Amino acid sequence: MRTAIKTLGEAKRLGIRMVAVCHNMECRYSRAVDLDSVISRVGQLHRILPVLSVKHFSERLVCPNCSHRGMFVWTAVNDDVDPQIVDPLFSIMEWDERGHCQPICQTKSFKIAVAAYDVAMLEDPRKHITLQERARLLKDSRAKCVG
Numbered sequence: 001m002r003t004a005i006k007t008l009g010e011a012k013r014l015g016i017r018m019v020a021v022c023h024n025m026e027c028r029y030s031r032a033v034d035l036d037s038v039i040s041r042v043g044q045l046h047r048i049l050p051v052l053s054v055k056h057f058s059e060r061l062v063c064p065n066c067s068h069r070g071m072f073v074w075t076a077v078n079d080d081v082d083p084q085i086v087d088p089l090f091s092i093m094e095w096d097e098r099g100h101c102q103p104i105c106q107t108k109s110f111k112i113a114v115a116a117y118d119v120a121m122l123e124d125p126r127k128h129i130t131l132q133e134r135a136r137l138l139k140d141s142r143a144k145c146v147g
Contacts, residue, residue, distance in 0.1 A: 008035060008057075009044025011075070020071035022063040029065035033073060048075070090138075092116045095128040104129070114139075 005011050011018065018033035039046070042057045050056040061071040088106035090113035095101045105116035110133075117131040117139055131139035 005075075006047055006049075007044060008039050008042070008046045008048060011035065011048060012039060012044070017076040019074050019076050020058065020061055021074070022066060022068055023070040023072065024063060024066050024068040027063060027066040027068060029063050031064070032076075033061075048073075089133060091132045091134075092120055093130045093132060094120070095130065101130075 012035045019030055020033050022029045038057055046057055058073040059070050062069050089108050091103050092105040093101040094104050104120055107113050113131055120129045121141060129141040130137060
């Protein structure tokens, strides 16, 4: 069973790369986060996501371009590791006449999701197929227009 990546130590162990982007709207400088350096300062158990009332490491980062304190931190997509995403962003679902569904495809990529939906529709245009972004319906084979 897959689990969410919660700490900097887990991210390092799994080879997750992180990118920091300056908070300063006029700057927006970005750079790779040196996880070894951050872990040496805050510890490997420091959470990736901020926790209320706990100073997050991203608030301590200083932009090397404009010297502004505070940077947004994002995980970068890795080609060589499985980042163990708990919930894929996009799902292509096939529905039966009783209203039950089963996933055909689940992915992080919108382009792959659209391609999978199109292929499912080509395979059998009579099937009820939906493309969803989590709970949000993006395409429905039974609807004329989804907004």
